[in-house]
Amino acid sequence: MTQPPASLTAVPVRHYGRWITAALAVAATVWLVVTLAASPALEPATVGHYLTQDFILAGVRTTLILTAVAMVLGATGGIVLAVMRLSDNPVLKALAAAFVWLFRGTPLLVQIVFFGFLGALLPRITVRVPLTGTILFDKPTSLVITGTVAAVLALSLNEMAYAAEIVRGGILAVDKGQTEAAHALGMTSAQTLRRIVLPQAMRVIVPPMGNEVITMLKSTALVSVIAGRDLMTAVQGVYAQNYKVIPLLAVAAIWYLALVSVLSIVQILLERRFGRGHHVHTGGAPR
Amino acid sequence: MTAMIHAEQVTKSFGHHEVLRGIDLTVEAGEVCCLLGPSGSGKSTFLRCVNHLETVSSGRLRVDGQLVGYRESHGRLHELRPREIAARRRDIGMVFQRFNLFPHLSAAANIMEAPMRVRGVSKTDARQQALALLDRVGLADRAEAYPATLSGGQQQRVAIARALAMRPKLMLFDEPTSALDPELVGDVLDVMRSLAAEGMTMVVVTHEMGFAREVADTVVFMDGGVVVEAGQPGQVLVAPREERTRGFLAKVL
Numbered sequence: 001m002t003q004p005p006a007s008l009t010a011v012p013v014r015h016y017g018r019w020i021t022a023a024l025a026v027a028a029t030v031w032l033v034v035t036l037a038a039s040p041a042l043e044p045a046t047v048g049h050y051l052t053q054d055f056i057l058a059g060v061r062t063t064l065i066l067t068a069v070a071m072v073l074g075a076t077g078g079i080v081l082a083v084m085r086l087s088d089n090p091v092l093k094a095l096a097a098a099f100v101w102l103f104r105g106t107p108l109l110v111q112i113v114f115f116g117f118l119g120a121l122l123p124r125i126t127v128r129v130p131l132t133g134t135i136l137f138d139k140p141t142s143l144v145i146t147g148t149v150a151a152v153l154a155l156s157l158n159e160m161a162y163a164a165e166i167v168r169g170g171i172l173a174v175d176k177g178q179t180e181a182a183h184a185l186g187m188t189s190a191q192t193l194r195r196i197v198l199p200q201a202m203r204v205i206v207p208p209m210g211n212e213v214i215t216m217l218k219s220t221a222l223v224s225v226i227a228g229r230d231l232m233t234a235v236q237g238v239y240a241q242n243y244k245v246i247p248l249l250a251v252a253a254i255w256y257l258a259l260v261s262v263l264s265i266v267q268i269l270l271e272r273r274f275g276r277g278h279h280v281h282t283g284g285a286p287r
Numbered sequence: 288m289t290a291m292i293h294a295e296q297v298t299k300s301f302g303h304h305e306v307l308r309g310i311d312l313t314v315e316a317g318e319v320c321c322l323l324g325p326s327g328s329g330k331s332t333f334l335r336c337v338n339h340l341e342t343v344s345s346g347r348l349r350v351d352g353q354l355v356g357y358r359e360s361h362g363r364l365h366e367l368r369p370r371e372i373a374a375r376r377r378d379i380g381m382v383f384q385r386f387n388l389f390p391h392l393s394a395a396a397n398i399m400e401a402p403m404r405v406r407g408v409s410k411t412d413a414r415q416q417a418l419a420l421l422d423r424v425g426l427a428d429r430a431e432a433y434p435a436t437l438s439g440g441q442q443q444r445v446a447i448a449r450a451l452a453m454r455p456k457l458m459l460f461d462e463p464t465s466a467l468d469p470e471l472v473g474d475v476l477d478v479m480r481s482l483a484a485e486g487m488t489m490v491v492v493t494h495e496m497g498f499a500r501e502v503a504d505t506v507v508f509m510d511g512g513v514v515v516e517a518g519q520p521g522q523v524l525v526a527p528r529e530e531r532t533r534g535f536l537a538k539v540l
């Protein structure tokens with residue numbers, strides 16, 4: 001490599017094109033925001049009024065609980081399904097594949113409405129001891145599968161199908177030598193999965209699962225079609241009466257944005273945690 | 288006394304591809320056996336059969352008197368359950384060409400994992416043992432280091448320590464130095480030498496002729512899935528009887 005002589009000043013390349021496109025994009029954005037904000041329909045005072053109303057906060061809480069429960073059930077079920085698909089048992093393999101096919105192949109909205117109206121298909125839920133007539137449990141479906149239960153069922157079963165694929169990909173991404181080393185040490189398959197393979201698969205699983213949580217948080221809005229008491233249901237309840245659709249949608253949007261932002265930070269922290277041992281810290285050298 | 292490894296006409300096929308075609312081999316307790324042979328001759332496959340990472344297709348393979356993969360009772364053979372297979376493997380250490388350390392665990396944690404999970408050793412005892420083993424392989428100061436921050440030679444020494452932590456009665460090494468830069472090979476071989484000196488039974492697949500000549504009690508030359516020649520290093524390496532052995536040695540020496 002030849003060094004430029006010291007007496008000359010190096011002139012960096014000027015990216016005029018870059019500056020022009022950036023200026024245009026900023027101008028367009030400012031124009032859009034100003035125009036929309038100036039609309040009398042937005043009613044900032046109304047937005048501010050509803051933002052922290054009790055029933056809106058209750059909706060936010062339900063949305064968070066729905067997301068958390070559906071994600072925990074979905075991820076746990078997803079791990080089970082992934083292990084089934086990777087097992088040597090052809091029946092388990094086929095069952096897991098069929099489950100994924102069914103729940104990935106139909107829209108979430110259809111699944112939510114389906115569970116919401118399960119009573120039409122199955123009027124009573126009855127559990128009998130086989131061969132004897134003893135009835136252990138017998139109730140109308142509509143009392144067991146309430147709106148909330150239907151929402152949780154639909155969201156978590158749907159999530160299981162997606163999580164299964166993510167977990168399966170994560171497990172397959174772990175080098176086969178890891179399993180062999182663990183087996184050679186006398187660890188059982190279950191121990192190997194839990195202690196060696198899954199922790200490493202996490203590195204591959206966490207980023208897409210983080211996206212799943214964010215998608216889930218927003219998908220909970222769909223349960224408003226069966227009155228799932230979530231944030232979106234709460235907002236709809238109000239604008240159905242006072243017709244202040246835009247301000248109330250803004251309330252919902254602000255809350256969803258805030259929650260998603262918090263989740264994104266959590267995701268970054270988790271990715272760091274599970275990346276342990278994979279980055280050699282060399283004092284800021286580019287990766 | 289029973290031999291540590293006793294193989295009689297052991298074969299192994301992958302589909303129609305017969306990789307081992309009748310291996311006869313005996314390794315006595317306390318013996319160091321070096322396996323040599325060209326690529327694809329089945330050395331790794333045989334080693335993996337010994338601790339049941341592969342299942343033998345036919346023949347008899349005994350480790351410490353017990354048939355690999357089977358339990359004998361009342362004159363019948365019962366195939367082992369996965370749990371029993373795992374239990375047998377506890378007593379056999381294996382060291383891989385590519386180390387296969389657990390990247391999410393520190394050096395010490397790599398060593399502690401199996402004693403704690405498999406043998407039920409307490410965390411305190413496992414840690415004490417791990418530190419002692421790290422000291423023994425010359426890595427006392429790297430206990431908290433993650434594998435990615437260690438050199439290949441250091442990783443392989445941690446891998447040896449990890450296998451030793453299970454107090455095995457047999458150690459299998461599959462080309463332990465082949466993935467290492469030449470200047471790092473010596474440290475690993477030194478550790479293996481000291482193990483041999485302590486009387487550990489070892490089967491070592493290697494291309495390190497110096498190590499084989501100096502440390503091995505028996506050198507076994509394999510080709511095409513059979514044992515072509517076996518004997519003391521002074522004989523097999525210096526005055527091979529078989530033409531195939533001579534050809535191989537001429538290439539590697």
Ligand SMILES: Nc1ncnc2c1ncn2[C@@H]1O[C@H](COP(=O)(O)OP(=O)(O)OP(=O)(O)O)[C@@H](O)[C@H]1O
Pocket residue numbers: 301304306324325326327328329330331332333
């Ligand atoms: N799981 C497997 N499935 C199919 N074929 C295999 C498998 N493992 C090994 N083989 C084949 O068996 C033959 C012997 O392989 P093996 O790894 O035992 O040879 P090796 O003597 O260890 O060679 P090298 O010195 O290259 O390590 C090769 O032809 C290989 O392709």
Ligand SMILES: [Mg+2]
Pocket residue numbers: 330331332461462
């Ligand atoms: Mg090999």
